[in-house]
Amino acid sequence: MIPQTELHICDWRSELRHAVSDGETLLARLQLNPEQLGYSALAARDFPVLVPRPYLQRITPGDPDDPLLRQVLATGQETLVEPGYSDDPVGETGATIQRPGVIQKYRGRVLLILAGGCAINCRYCFRRHFPYQENRNSRQEWLQALEHVAADTSITEVILSGGDPLLVADAALAELVATIAAIPHVRRLRVHTRLPVVIPQRVTDGLLQALTGSRLRCVMVIHSNHARELDASVAQAMQRLREADVELLNQSVLLAGVNNHAATLVNLSERLFEIGVRPYYLHLLDKVRGAAHFDVPQAEGIALIDAMATELPGYLVPRLVHEEAGQPGKTRIA
Ligand SMILES: *Cc1c(COP(=O)(O)O)cnc(C)c1O
Ligand code: SF4
Numbered sequence: 001m002i003p004q005t006e007l008h009i010c011d012w013r014s015e016l017r018h019a020v021s022d023g024e025t026l027l028a029r030l031q032l033n034p035e036q037l038g039y040s041a042l043a044a045r046d047f048p049v050l051v052p053r054p055y056l057q058r059i060t061p062g063d064p065d066d067p068l069l070r071q072v073l074a075t076g077q078e079t080l081v082e083p084g085y086s087d088d089p090v091g092e093t094g095a096t097i098q099r100p101g102v103i104q105k106y107r108g109r110v111l112l113i114l115a116g117g118c119a120i121n122c123r124y125c126f127r128r129h130f131p132y133q134e135n136r137n138s139r140q141e142w143l144q145a146l147e148h149v150a151a152d153t154s155i156t157e158v159i160l161s162g163g164d165p166l167l168v169a170d171a172a173l174a175e176l177v178a179t180i181a182a183i184p185h186v187r188r189l190r191v192h193t194r195l196p197v198v199i200p201q202r203v204t205d206g207l208l209q210a211l212t213g214s215r216l217r218c219v220m221v222i223h224s225n226h227a228r229e230l231d232a233s234v235a236q237a238m239q240r241l242r243e244a245d246v247e248l249l250n251q252s253v254l255l256a257g258v259n260n261h262a263a264t265l266v267n268l269s270e271r272l273f274e275i276g277v278r279p280y281y282l283h284l285l286d287k288v289r290g291a292a293h294f295d296v297p298q299a300e301g302i303a304l305i306d307a308m309a310t311e312l313p314g315y316l317v318p319r320l321v322h323e324e325a326g327q328p329g330k331t332r333i334a
Pocket of ligand 1: 103104105106109110111159329330
């Protein structure tokens with residue numbers, strides 16, 4: 001196992017504190033001109049720019065079309081009003097929220113909103129308008145929420161989500177996981193997180209202990225949209241997770257100008273496999289207000305999956321899915 005200390009000089013919390021949080025600084029660091037890129041301070045007021053340094057370092061300076069930059073830069077396109085785009089495109093608020101911070105849409109699985117924020121702000125995020133303030137729980141409230149899980153024997157999997165659940169401290173995660181593991185009908189723990197991609201230092205010894213220190217098998221679904229996000233430091237973080245027996249899957253969002261080319265998606269799958277991660281889902285964009293310019297039509301998504309299938313073994317082709325409010329699961333498109 002790679003010792004943690006060899007990997008990282010700066011810890012993840014200090015990387016969070018020093019994250020770039022305005023577009024002007026972001027572009028200045030990358031030697032780019034704000035006007036040329038359509039940077040919009042107005043869009044950034046609606047949903048702030050947030051880019052930690054380890055991610056910033058993977059963006060090519062001087063390249064206005066960098067696929068990583070496109071994911072994090074607030075532009076004027078976000079302020080355009082487009083029909084069909086809403087604040088809650090997947091129907092998460094309202095009926096699916098059983099109690100604050102608990103979303104139960106699909107059979108057998110319950111999703112806990114553990115943290116009301118992320119380490120990075122992805123411009124296309126379907127939760128960019130999510131009312132996190134109304135879904136913040138104290139430790140006591142979490143323990144009560146888990147009573148709901150304990151009372152429902154149909155639940156076999158608890159999904160920690162957010163925001164990014166790995167913003168929660170290791171000790172608190174360990175306590176939560178131990179409480180979940182004490183519920184006999186829960187078999188699996190799943191973590192949906194982008195943090196190990198954004199700040200690989202997040203994969204601390206304490207985190208590995210928290211996630212794997214109980215009887216529950218742990219599945220981690222990371223979120224990467226482009227092979228360039230997966231540098232050597234991310235590969236090392238994945239290796240540490242695998243050595244701790246965490247099952248690794250990836251979900252991506254199909255994004256215009258970022259990854260809507262067959263070669264880009266093939267490269268992503270190849271790179272994921274190289275670092276021990278299986279492609280799981282490729283999501284069609286959720287129609288969230290401000291993200292219309294990232295949309296890729298469904299027919300183009302299907303053609304891309306077909307193209308991938310001609311070049312890759314089946315296990316490296318993700319499932320193309322879309323989330324529709326009121327459905328019993330993700331809708332499989334291809
Ligand atoms: C996506 C999602 C899940 C998990 O779905 P899988 O198809 O099992 O990956 C569970 N709950 C909610 C609310 C979700 O959005
Ligand atoms: S990490 Fe995930 S939840 Fe957080 S902003 Fe990005 S897409 Fe949204």
